[in-house]
Amino acid sequence: MLQVLVNSLALGSAYALLALGFVLILNAVNAVNFAQGDLVMAGGFVAVAFGMLLPVPGIVLLPLVLVVMALIGRALAAVAYFPLKSRPPVSVFISTIAVGIILQNLANALFGAEPRAAPPLFAGGLVELGGIVVSRQALAIIAVAAVMIAAQYVLFQRTALGRRLRATAQDREMAEALGIRVNHVIAATFAIAAAYAGAAGLLLANTFFVTPTDGGNYILKAYIAVVIGGWGSVPGAVVGALLIALFEVMLPSLPLIVPGLAGLPGASWLFSQTIATILLYLMLLVVLVVRPQGLFGEAVQRRA
Amino acid sequence: MIATLQNGRHGPLALGALLLVAWPLVFSTPYDLRVFTLAGIYALLVLGYQFVFGHAGALALTQGAFFGLGAYVTGILGARYGQGFLVTFPLSIALPVLLAAVVAAPVLRLETHYFALATLGIAQVLLLVCLLAEPLTGGANGIPGVPGVEILGLSLPRGWPLLLFVWAWVIAGAFVAQRITGGLYGKAFQLMRASATAAQCVGIDIARLRLRTFLFSAAYAGAAGALFVHTLRVVSPEALEFHVMVAVLAMTVVGGRTRIAGAIVGAVLLVHLPEWFRFLESYYLIAYGVALLAMIVLAPDGLVGELERRWPQAPETLPTAEPLPPRSKLIPREPLLAVSDLRKRFGGVRAVDGVSLALKRGEIVGLIGPNGSGKTTLINVITGLLQAENGAVRFAGEPLGGLRPDTIARRGLARTFQNLDLVDELTAIDNVAVARAAFEGAGLRQALLAVGRDPTLERARRQARFLLERIGLGEEMGRPCGDLPHGTRRRVEIARALALQPSLLLLDEPAAGLSESEQADLARRVEILRDDGITMLIVEHNMPFLMPLADRLICLNVGRVIANGTPEEVQADPRVIEAYLGRRGEQA
Amino acid sequence: MRRFIALAVGFLTLAPVSVVAADASIPVLVPITGFLSLEGTSQRNGALLAIKNAPAGVRVTYDVSDTGVAPETAVNALERAISRGPVTAVVASMLGTQMLAMLPVAQENKVPLVTVSGTASITERNNPYVFRFFPGDAVVKAAHIRYAAEELRARRAALIYQTTAYGQSGRQHLQENAHKAGIEIVFEESIEVAVRDMSPVLGKAKAANPDVLLLHLHAPSTALVIRQAAAMNLRLPIVSGSAMHQPPTAALLEPAELAGVCAETNASPVSGGTPEADRFLEQYRREFNAEPDGFALGQYDGVMMVLEAVAKGASNAAAVTQALSTGSHKGVAMTYRSDGKGNMAHSAVIVCYDGQTRVPRIAKRYDEILAVTR
Known part of the structure; x- marks a missing residue:
């Protein structure tokens, strides 16, 4: 049982990194980056490529992956955001879809379609913790994600760059008037967002593998997490991501937790992962209709 | 077509049509x-998507799902129950429309990215349900052996007959779309997209308009889905998957979001593009993605929009002026407007805190007060854009509480906006004409049944010219509003408000940004309006402008009325001076 | 890819030296993008290798076209290939929904489709132009269940299958065969390709107390289930669908995680065996720098049967169709002949992993499996 919890927490913390990147771009430029899921996939493949060159644990590869992905994020801003920055946000939505198509097919052409596994963060295998057996990788994912989320917090709250990032997110014109070079800050935001997505890719690509078509699934998770957590709220996105993972893993596990449920007619149908996905979307619709500001309130004032 | 060739204004359009006809004759x-048949199917799908995405400006991600639903209806009824086209086709349209109507109530009021995600969620649920409902849908395997188009025992072979059949539907769909969006009704879409608030305030029921665009999109998608299955003869969940939605979105953006030619250009081009790149083998989708990105970045208004920009059309000739028909007078009851104990708060801030005031018929009242004193909020509550927590607004004796802004506007309460809210792409004439939509009976049926150019649009434009001339515009009224100077735009907005033939006009800082001569001109025209019997409430900081005009001044401070009397009395009132000075003191 | 074109060109320049007996045009229409591109690439490689090894005197022109994931893309590719001149035979996609969409077009144009798609219904549509060189679900799922019942003595099975065309049609055959073999399905659940965490489904499967775990999943999900089953210490024999036998799937897992895992397939080229199979393996590795799977071998055998018919004088699509539907061919994996519906392959093997290496051994071979059970 606790093992299931650890698994869902590991999945959720990787989703959280992804959603964090999504919400940073959202706040900086008020546009949805639909390539965010494909950036996770790209991060996974970058990790796989480094893993083939250097036989070292994933934690050593992490800085390399972050740097490469930050460059990719900078390039994403250059081709898909800056040319369209004076257009309505929907233009960026579509240009990032095009970038997603390019990334996905580039990965397919370079690496082939077979699933790949990146090196584990420290070492594979299992570890016994107070009587329960959990995978080392799952614990490592949770730890690394927690450190990265904390780093993001420190970067944004305690550094000059962070102040500029926040100022730009709050009011771009005002930031410009204060002498902040907004374009640099936006480029940095894309770089950070892509680096976080890449980290998620590295973390996921060991336990859960990576294939070129993974992006579509991840972007939906990030999008839902950000809406559930409250549009534009950074802590909300993290919590939303954890909730999604918890729901995905916990609902199908209910018959294990409450043994009586397994005997109900249609239990295997009701507690399947497909039904869990359907319920996730229905819950999302309910949240949108009943509480459009998200569960934790809306941080960004949308422009009318 | 002959007409457009003759007047020569649509040369590129005629050339495009010719190319389109020549295409399948050359590549045959x-x-x-x-591939050309498929392009036609996608053109129909995109034409439908333009309603909700282009005209209503809502990023709906359900178009692929409606397409798939239409496809499944035809697939299931055709393959399993042997039904012909005359049964399957109408049902393939009806079911998506029904689904759209059901989901519209909760999702249509959501904004931008919320709406996008909600519609995406609906599409995903439909896909998963289709995968699970194996007995009905064949699950992931889908349903093979769907018959071709069969009408009254006649079956339509593939190749030319099917191509012509599909493109006949495209032409029919384009015609209907042109009728709906090309007339006065279509101008209402444009205003709604540019500013939902402004559209409501000229009496347009935007909720209804949005719903209609959504239903139209679903209908076109269902039709396209049905034709798709007849072409492919198989229906499978791929028809419901997100890549269909991505393709439609890309076609709409690449072609042009609101142009019928754009739908056709986008569909023909993007259906062929991957086929042309096939020689690149496993790299061809990368090339497709790069080409797509390049088109979005280089022609953000779409290829047709880009063409229109390169070859600007000759300005249309101005219509002759025509006075507005007399409007049935309101029963004269005083006061015309009565506001009592109105309260409105935002979070912890009391923006309007117990305001009571009354306007007599024929009065010009100035509403003054420091920034943030609640003037605009008060106007927004009176016009129904905001709902008050407490208090009542009565207009000509009738309570306005709970009424929608468009209903209030149609009753004869018009307003202008502090930040001009015009459609930049439309001419001044059309910006004013659109405000006649609610009165000239511009509606769906009327738009569809009109022969030739929409007569209501023609009449509304003649009336618009009349109104614009009264407010002092000349030839420049035929230019797009985006090109006009600030002062002229202010006057266009007033003319638009006058198109509602209001009894009461609320002007929000009308003199802001005007030169002194423009201010003098405006003051003169305001007096003429008063002489015509229009009561006015003018929010203004510019005292030299307001003082000679106003019969009375009301001063607000922190949401309360602190003074109410003749201009001289109010100007001398110590509380007013303190409110302004105190404010200044804070700023210093 | 450029290398293959160069090879083909080299081959063409050599051809006139030998006596040219016949020309053949074989478009290769397989998914090389999208979620099935792993299998599609195997198909392509198998087909290209056969074209390279064409019998003396047969000159082959070919053209590789992607079919992606959507049925209309596959049909477009087929129409395009047919529009470009007479076609001898078409190497057609693995993907069942694409095959179903291509079938009527093939029939109208009287062009044989040579595929390794396992989806049962493609040969159930009375279409004389489909030829399947991989044992269909009816064959491999019979082997799948028989191995569990006869060799593993299983009586209670837990079944996990995918929510795709592959998964849903395989599940039907697994259920029917399990019923016949006296195996009770005590748990079953379908999972989406996107599902990453398998612990809920494995936990529930374990709780149902089965004595074997049957999988019918695509490669990524198969690897995820097997890895997480090992991590959970499930201690159940696993009999998987053919995705497990693909070397890239095994490459994702540690040999220890593979202990006790078996899989059905038509053949396991990496396991070697006959001299022909070893030659195929060696040549495939050299040409493509990759490990072949059963799909590549099935497609190789299928194209080879077409080319041999051409060498024997079948000069057009009609003659090739005739030869495929009436003749027989001793291929590398097995001997192929049509059952009258276009099912060419009637043998299946079960391969098992020993926990030491990622190369499986053939545990059991089932020839003429349908004839035996009937």
């Missing part, structure tokens, strides 16, 4: 014909 292998 069965393969070419099939």
Whole structure:
């Protein structure tokens, strides 16, 4: 049982990194980056490529992956955001879809379609913790994600760059008037967002593998997490991501937790992962209709 | 078509149509014909998507799902129950429309990215349900053996007959779309997209308009889905998957979001593009993605929009002026407007805190007060854009509480905006004409049944010219509003408000940004309006402008009325001076 | 890819030296993008290798076209290939929904489709132009269940299958065969390709107390289930669908995680065996720098049967169709002949992993499996 919890927490913390990147771009430029899921996939493949060159644990590869992905994020801003920055946000939505198509097919052409596994963060295998057996990788994912989320917090709250990032997110014109070079800050935001997505890719690509078509699934998770957590709220996105993972893993596990449920007619149908996905979307619709500001309130004032 | 060729204004359009007809004649292998047929199906799908995405400006991600639903209806009824086209086709349209109507109530009021995600969620649920409902849908395997188009025992072979059949539907769909969006009704879409608030305040029921665009999109998608299955003869969940939605979105953006030619250009181009890149083998989708990105970045208004920009059309000739028909007078009851104990708060801030005031018929009242004193909020509550927590607004004796802004506007309460809210792409004439939509009976049926150019649009434009001339515009009224100077735009907005033939006009800082001569001109015209019997409430900081005009001044401070009297009395009131000075003191 | 074109060109320049007996045009229409591109690439490689090894005197022109994931893309590719001149035979996609969409077009144009798609219904549509060189679900799922019942003595099975065309049609055959073999399905659940965490489904499967775990999943999900089953210490024999036998799937897992895992397939080229199979393996590795799977071998055998028919004088699509539907061919994996519906392959093997290496051994071979059970 606790093992299931650890698994869902590991999945959720990787989703959280992804959603964090999504919400940073959202706040900086008020546009949805639909390539965010494909950036996770790209991060996974970058990790796989480094893993083939250097036989070292994933934690050593992490800085390399972050740097490469930050460059990719900078390039994403250059081709898909800056040319369209004076257009309505929907233009960026579509240009990032095009970038997603390019990334996905580039990965397919370079690496082939077979699933790949990146090196584990420290070492594979299992570890016994107070009587329960959990995978080392799952614990490592949770730890690394927690450190990265904390780093993001420190970067944004305690550094000059962070102040500029926040100022730009709050009011771009005002930031410009204060002498902040907004374009640099936006480029940095894309770089950070892509680096976080890449980290998620590295973390996921060991336990859960990576294939070129993974992006579509991840972007939906990030999008839902950000809406559930409250549009534009950074802590909300993290919590939303954890909730999604918890729901995905916990609902199908209910018959294990409450043994009586397994005997109900249609239990295997009701507690399947497909039904869990359907319920996730229905819950999302309910949240949108009943509480459009998200569960934790809306941080960004949308422009009318 | 002949007419457009004759007047020569649509040369590129005629050339495009010619190219379109020539295409399948030149490239006519069965393969070419099939791809061109598919292009027609996507053109129909995109034409439908333009309603909700282009005209209503809402990023709906359900178009692929409606397409798939239409496809499944035809697939299931055709393959399992042997039904012909006359049964399957109408049902393939009806079911998506029904689904759209059901989901519209909760999702249509959501904004931008919320709406996008909600619609995406609906599409995903539909896909998963289709995968699970194996007995009905065949699950992931889908349903093979769907018959071709069969009408009254006649079956339509593939190749040219199917191509012509599909493109006949495209032409019919384009015609209907042109009728709906090309007339006065269509101008209402444009205003709604540019500013939902402004559209409501000229009496347009935007909720209804949005719903209609959504239903139209679903209908076109269902039709396209049905034709798709007849072409492919198989229906499978791929028809419901997100890549269909991505393709439609890309076609709409690449072609042009609101142009019928754009739908056709986008569909024909993007259906063929991957086929042309096939020689690149496993790299061809990368090339497709790069080409797509390049088109979005280089022609953000779409290829047709880009063409229109390069070859600007000759300005249309101005219509002759025509006075507005007399409007039935309101029963004269005093006061015209009565506001009592109105309260409105935002979070912890009391923006309007117990305001009571009354306007007599024929009065010009100035509403003054420091920034943030609640003036605009008060106007927004009176016009129904905001709902008050407490208090009542009565207009000509009738309570306005709970009424929608468009209803209030149609009753004769018009307003202008502090930040001009015009459609930049439309001419001044059309910006004013659109405000006649609610009165000239511009509606769906009327738009569809009109022969030739929409007569209501023609009449509304003649009336618009009349109004614009009264407010002092000349030839420049035929230019797009985006090109006009600030002062002229202010006057266009007033003319638009006058198109509602209001009894009461609320002007929000009308003199802001005007030169002194423009201010003098405006003051003169305001007096003429008063002489015509229009009561006015003018929010203004510019005292030299307001003082000679106003019969009375009301001063607000922190949401309360602190003074109410003749201009001289109010100007001398110590509380007013303190409110302004105190404010200044804070700023210093 | 450029290398293959160069090879083909080299081959063409050599051809006139030998006596040219016949020309053949074989478009290769397989998914090389999208979620099935792993299998599609195997198909392509198998087909290209056969074209390279064409019998003396047969000159082959070919053209590789992607079919992606959507049925209309596959049909477009087929129409395009047919529009470009007479076609001898078409190497057609693995993907069942694409095959179903291509079938009527093939029939109208009287062009044989040579595929390794396992989806049962493609040969159930009375279409004389489909030829399947991989044992269909009816064959491999019979082997799948028989191995569990006869060799593993299983009586209670837990079944996990995918929510795709592959998964849903395989599940039907697994259920029917399990019923016949007296195996009770005590748990079953379908999972989406996107599902990453398998612990809920494995936990529930374990709780149902089965004595074997049957999988019918695509490669990524198969690897995820097997890895997480090992991590959970499930201690159940696993009999998987053919995705497990693909070397890239095994490459994702540690040999220890593979202990006790078996899989059905038509053949396991990496396991070697006959001299022909070893030659195929060696040549495939050299040409493509990759490990072949059963799909590549099935497609190789299928194209080879077409080319041999051409060498024997079948000069057009009609003659090739005739030869495929009436003749027989001793291929590398097995001997192929049509059952009258286009099912060419009637043998299946079960391969098992020993926990030491990622190369499986053939545990059991089932020839003429349908004839035996009937």
